[in-house]
Amino acid sequence: MIxxxxxxxxxAALLSAAELPTGxxxxxxxxxxxxxxxxxxxxxxxxxxxxxxIIGGRQKPFVDGRALFTIMDRSLVCETACxxxxxxxxxxxxDLRGAVASVQVVDAAGKPLLTTLAEAGGLIPGAAVxxxxxxxxxxxPALLVxxxxxxxxxxxxx
Amino acid sequence: MRLxxxxxxxxxxxxxxxxxxxxxxxxxxxxxxxxxAGSFSTGMRAAMQASGDPANVILLSAGSEGGIERSSVDPGxxxxxxxxxxxxxxxxGQSAVSPEIVHMTLVGPPDGPARQxxxxxxTPMAFAVHRGTRLVVGHPPQGDEVVVGRLAHRRLxxxxxxxxxxxxxxxxxxxxxxxxxxxxxxxxxxxxxxxDLGALMAATRRSTxxxxxxxxxxxxxxxxxxxxxxxxxxxxxxxxxxxxxAERARFFAPIRAMAWLTAGLIAAGALFGGLNTFHAAFATRxxxxxxxxxxxxxxxxxxxxxxxEATLVALVGSLAALFAAIAGLDGQSIDVPGGTFMLTLxxxxxxxxxxxxxxxxxxxxxxxxxxxxxxxxxxALRSA
Numbered sequence: 001m002i003x004x005x006x007x008x009x010x011x012a013a014l015l016s017a018a019e020l021p022t023g024x025x026x027x028x029x030x031x032x033x034x035x036x037x038x039x040x041x042x043x044x045x046x047x048x049x050x051x052x053x054i055i056g057g058r059q060k061p062f063v064d065g066r067a068l069f070t071i072m073d074r075s076l077v078c079e080t081a082c083x084x085x086x087x088x089x090x091x092x093x094x095d096l097r098g099a100v101a102s103v104q105v106v107d108a109a110g111k112p113l114l115t116t117l118a119e120a121g122g123l124i125p126g127a128a129v130x131x132x133x134x135x136x137x138x139x140x141p142a143l144l145v146x147x148x149x150x151x152x153x154x155x156x157x158x
Numbered sequence: 159m160r161l162x163x164x165x166x167x168x169x170x171x172x173x174x175x176x177x178x179x180x181x182x183x184x185x186x187x188x189x190x191x192x193x194x195a196g197s198f199s200t201g202m203r204a205a206m207q208a209s210g211d212p213a214n215v216i217l218l219s220a221g222s223e224g225g226i227e228r229s230s231v232d233p234g235x236x237x238x239x240x241x242x243x244x245x246x247x248x249x250x251g252q253s254a255v256s257p258e259i260v261h262m263t264l265v266g267p268p269d270g271p272a273r274q275x276x277x278x279x280x281t282p283m284a285f286a287v288h289r290g291t292r293l294v295v296g297h298p299p300q301g302d303e304v305v306v307g308r309l310a311h312r313r314l315x316x317x318x319x320x321x322x323x324x325x326x327x328x329x330x331x332x333x334x335x336x337x338x339x340x341x342x343x344x345x346x347x348x349x350x351x352x353x354d355l356g357a358l359m360a361a362t363r364r365s366t367x368x369x370x371x372x373x374x375x376x377x378x379x380x381x382x383x384x385x386x387x388x389x390x391x392x393x394x395x396x397x398x399x400x401x402x403x404a405e406r407a408r409f410f411a412p413i414r415a416m417a418w419l420t421a422g423l424i425a426a427g428a429l430f431g432g433l434n435t436f437h438a439a440f441a442t443r444x445x446x447x448x449x450x451x452x453x454x455x456x457x458x459x460x461x462x463x464x465x466x467e468a469t470l471v472a473l474v475g476s477l478a479a480l481f482a483a484i485a486g487l488d489g490q491s492i493d494v495p496g497g498t499f500m501l502t503l504x505x506x507x508x509x510x511x512x513x514x515x516x517x518x519x520x521x522x523x524x525x526x527x528x529x530x531x532x533x534x535x536x537x538a539l540r541s542a
Contacts, residue, residue, distance in 0.1 A: 058220060058395070063387050065380040070387055093221060093393070100390050112384055143391040 025121030056086030185475025196507030205499035210400035245377030249286035279358030296338020349498020432522030448538035472519030
């Protein structure tokens with residue numbers, strides 16, 4: 001009974017992961033990455049961009065059932081007693097406002113895929129990542145949305 | 159086994175009416191407290207569950223930590239959501255998106271005392287988004303008008319007749335006219351006062367709203383969560399309305415626990431009081447009990463008679479408490495921060511409270527009965 005349940009869960013997990021494009025998670029860090037704050041200065045929709053950041057900027061950076069997460073500039077991570085310094089909870093809202101971006105993985109229609117990116121490819125809140133992709137339509141200096149083609153998780157800081 | 163007749167137990171009860179009243183009163187108090195704690199807990203849980211529509215999503219400001227009262231959202235968000243998210247419920251050709259202010263302030267009649275009340279600034283769309291609400295009488299608020307929930311008068315300490323359409327209410331230094339009464343059965347909204355959004359923004363000198371409540375059609379709450387995560391410039395967090403009120407219910411859990419604890423402590427006190435009273439009652443009858451044993455009745459028969467006596471008195475107390483609860487508790491409104499709910503007596507609470515009340519009698523009589531019947535017959539017959 002338990003073996004069947006584990007098998008069913010494994011199949012479900014595989015099917016869920018299969019929805020993400022192959023090659024999305026890369027072992028090699030894409031070159032010439034810039035920080036989130038720098039990437040937000042003059043984003044051009046359609047342009048290729050490589051951004052380095054920390055998964056966070058809000059209490060719940062991943063969206064359940066949607067291939068979407070938020071990243072925050074690494075300079076804003078702070079050591080707080082709550083252990084969620086990646087969420088930007090210790091930062092003034094005006095500083096946080098200009099240092100966050102959204103990362104999405106989209107389907108052929110340009111909509112976020114109907115799967116979560118949480119724990120896919122080792123992505124967890126607080127993880128450092130480099131995202132390579134294009135600047136999504138509607139982005140401007142106040143709002144940066146990146147449509148990811150490659151995501152690399154950086155190793156933990158020692 | 160020969161048993162003593164039941165009327166022996168009844169006659170013994172009536173032998174000392176003062177003692178019987180004391181025992182029945184103690185049982186009634188315990189049962190009443192259990193019923194009150196149970197109806198409080200049930201009413202609050204039911205109101206929180208009914209207030210949260212699973213199809214609704216609440217958009218709050220990102221830094222508000224889940225509290226509508228602390229939230230501050232740009233009024234333009236409602237229009238942006240309606241234009242950006244596909245699959246929202248439609249009402250009269252428009253997306254069911256309700257921008258709202260939730261504001262606690264002092265409200266009262268112009269010539270009377272003011273009390274704290276929950277005000278909600280709304281547009282007519284609020285009645286489409288909050289599906290359980292409907293206008294019973296009057297029309298939606300326009301300008302300096304308000305509609306009041308059916309229980310709002312209790313929160314303000316007024317009679318229902320004082321809060322009919324046409325009545326005046328003073329709040330934030332302005333006078334508003336009651337334009338209607340709305341019903342929202344079983345929800346916390348029934349204790350609220352709903353004003354026109356623009357008028358309440360002007361009265362409270364606010365330039366932002368508290369929340370945007372969105373009703374999903376084919377869209378799912380995840381779509382609204384995705385919207386909040388994509389539009390970081392709006393600084394929003396999205397939470398399912400049912401989750402929001404479930405969280406509020408958890409916030410009140412310590413109050414419910416305190417109510418149960420108080421009832422439990424008083425029940426324990428009553429049990430010891432009952433022990434004492436039964437002990438006094440049976441101790442004076444140990445010679446009489448010994449005489450009954452001497453004429454041939456077994457000890458168990460006398461013990462059963464004592465338990466019948468204790469159960470009868472517990473039954474009287476429990477029934478008195480039940481009638482008092484039905485008359486005085488069921489349907490009464492209770493005000494808590496953020497809303498009003500009704501005390502609700504449900505089958506589970508009734509069964510548990512009455513069961514415990516009936517058990518109190520035999521439990522309280524067990525030890526005194528044993529002490530009364532355990533001495534050897536000769537010494538019991540010689541006892542005073």
